[in-house]
Amino acid sequence: MVVRWIAAVVAFVATLVIGIVAAGGSFTDYEAALAAFPWITAAAVIVSFAVYAAIEFAQTGAVTSVARQFGTRTIVLMPIAIAVNVVLGQTVAAALKIPIYLDSIGTIIVGALAGPIAGALTGLLSNLLWTYVLPPPFHSDFAAPFAITAVVIGLFAGVFGRAGLLRPRPGSRIPQLALAAVIALVVVGGLAAWTYGEFYSESFSLDAFTFFNPTPDVPPDPVLVVIGWLIAGLLAAAVIGFLLLLIVRRDAGVAYVVVAGAITGVVAAMLSAPIAANLFGGVTGAGTDFLVAFFRQQGSDVLTASFQQGLISDPIDKITTFLLVFIIVAALPARMKARFPQGERLVEVGEEVAPDDDGWRGATA
Amino acid sequence: MARSDRLSAVAGHGLPDFLGRTGPTAYHRLNPLTKATIATTSAVAAVAVGGLIGPAVLLALAVIAPALAAGVLRDLVRTSVLLALPIAISVLVVNLFFYPEGQTELFRIGPVVATAEGLRFAVEILARIMAISGAVTLFYLTTRPSDLVIDLERRGISSRVAFVANASVQTVPAMVERAGQITDAQRARGLDTEGSVWRRLRGIVPIVGPVILGSIAEVEERTMALEARGFTRPGRRTLLWAPADRPAEAFVRWALLVGVVALIVVRLAGILP
Numbered sequence: 001m002v003v004r005w006i007a008a009v010v011a012f013v014a015t016l017v018i019g020i021v022a023a024g025g026s027f028t029d030y031e032a033a034l035a036a037f038p039w040i041t042a043a044a045v046i047v048s049f050a051v052y053a054a055i056e057f058a059q060t061g062a063v064t065s066v067a068r069q070f071g072t073r074t075i076v077l078m079p080i081a082i083a084v085n086v087v088l089g090q091t092v093a094a095a096l097k098i099p100i101y102l103d104s105i106g107t108i109i110v111g112a113l114a115g116p117i118a119g120a121l122t123g124l125l126s127n128l129l130w131t132y133v134l135p136p137p138f139h140s141d142f143a144a145p146f147a148i149t150a151v152v153i154g155l156f157a158g159v160f161g162r163a164g165l166l167r168p169r170p171g172s173r174i175p176q177l178a179l180a181a182v183i184a185l186v187v188v189g190g191l192a193a194w195t196y197g198e199f200y201s202e203s204f205s206l207d208a209f210t211f212f213n214p215t216p217d218v219p220p221d222p223v224l225v226v227i228g229w230l231i232a233g234l235l236a237a238a239v240i241g242f243l244l245l246l247i248v249r250r251d252a253g254v255a256y257v258v259v260a261g262a263i264t265g266v267v268a269a270m271l272s273a274p275i276a277a278n279l280f281g282g283v284t285g286a287g288t289d290f291l292v293a294f295f296r297q298q299g300s301d302v303l304t305a306s307f308q309q310g311l312i313s314d315p316i317d318k319i320t321t322f323l324l325v326f327i328i329v330a331a332l333p334a335r336m337k338a339r340f341p342q343g344e345r346l347v348e349v350g351e352e353v354a355p356d357d358d359g360w361r362g363a364t365a
Numbered sequence: 366m367a368r369s370d371r372l373s374a375v376a377g378h379g380l381p382d383f384l385g386r387t388g389p390t391a392y393h394r395l396n397p398l399t400k401a402t403i404a405t406t407s408a409v410a411a412v413a414v415g416g417l418i419g420p421a422v423l424l425a426l427a428v429i430a431p432a433l434a435a436g437v438l439r440d441l442v443r444t445s446v447l448l449a450l451p452i453a454i455s456v457l458v459v460n461l462f463f464y465p466e467g468q469t470e471l472f473r474i475g476p477v478v479a480t481a482e483g484l485r486f487a488v489e490i491l492a493r494i495m496a497i498s499g500a501v502t503l504f505y506l507t508t509r510p511s512d513l514v515i516d517l518e519r520r521g522i523s524s525r526v527a528f529v530a531n532a533s534v535q536t537v538p539a540m541v542e543r544a545g546q547i548t549d550a551q552r553a554r555g556l557d558t559e560g561s562v563w564r565r566l567r568g569i570v571p572i573v574g575p576v577i578l579g580s581i582a583e584v585e586e587r588t589m590a591l592e593a594r595g596f597t598r599p600g601r602r603t604l605l606w607a608p609a610d611r612p613a614e615a616f617v618r619w620a621l622l623v624g625v626v627a628l629i630v631v632r633l634a635g636i637l638p
Contacts (some may be wrong), residue, residue, distance in 0.1 A: 076587045080580045083540045133510045141498040252451035281490040283455040296463035
């Protein structure tokens, strides 16, 4: 089983690298390939899934681990998840007027409970049905092009769920909390540093610390430096608040959920930005468009402005979504969770799962 | 024929009136997959061609002309404009005022300058958006949601996927109703859905939580109900009715697909300007 997973990851990375090189980039200079990233990722998802399924078939003569994710229970959960995606994506986010999307809660729930392939299929169907099947008022003409983003979100949610990152860990001891906090800060900090260096500034120096300085030779506008520091201050406050939350809740799981959300958010932004840039000149009609306008004003081209907007909005959105899913799933009874293909991974360590004799481990349940 | 009419009436139950009509014109009676292919290929072609004239021609040929033939032009314009309005406003404002490559000044409001280059870019994007939105809107104005799913099932997609698609159509309104009830209940308990951003953010969990938890709680019953009705039985399902298809339509579908792929290849190779 480990072999399959390793092979799938290797195939995924290999396809990404081949795609980046084919699109005119290289390991160190992949900017040429950024615009083609959605296509490359779509190919990588298909190739790695094919490799995984082929190896499983060669080993066992069947693809049970994939079929197992699509029991009746999953099939019944999927329409509910799709409805959650669409209804929240279209109404709650708009009614509450917050610049995040909240259109992937259902996808992440299915990924976490049922597995990566089920999550990916939920994401794909959500966006396709949203455009082709659902009647107004719950209809969007512009959801289908972003289907690849939804697929990868579902896939990641499934992998993170399987890895146990979404498991509640109440009553964690201080060393466990500290370890989780350090891991979360390292991952989130690493992602932040990489995206900052890659998309927001050519060079890093403290006296010219700004998010909006595409030309480091010219001294930056002092107002922008102030805004840059303001954003840095907000981020620092968010980190401190997160650490406090961790200590108050004493649940190391929160830290891992933030890690999962941050990684998914950055990847989702990398996928959506080229699509939004090519289709709509970077805007999406959501509350996030003022950010695009701001970055355009600072001289970024359409693609860069899309990345700059997405890499701020998407990690916030996905961290919020993952935390919501974490809270919701933690509130489900353990026996209900455990009946889903991957539900045991979401049950607290030591939590009582009522003995069950209706054969839920079978292929049909 | 009588049987298929009856089934169509059943399939149309619970949908908005303008979707429940049974194929009044020839365009309505096209196979759903043909209409979906037309919608997708014209949307993709509008993006691939770019510029202003290409999407405008596509809009006239692949959207407005069929919409006139199908007699849904009024609905099409109304729905399409409504759906595309938020993004259209964004496109116009962002590009008109924040187009750094722009040189020619049209007018200025305070520190922001409206440029002619920005306007030109915005109009190009708007043409593209109208082509995409029009193509997709035309598709669902002339097609009942379940028809496409039934047609795809006949062509061999898994009956489970078909179930998910049809169940989603019914679950969405049910969930809206549930969300409304829960929002009212929470407001009766003092939830603030109008206040500051922070208060509104805090309003997410008490609304979203019960909606999702309540829906997931139903999974158990529905699972048992489906299994009791042989949902998991292997083998093919017999469809009582499926939308008609003709060899000519299959040819058109393939021709459109080949055409759009060729267009993309030509564009990527840089042959067309």
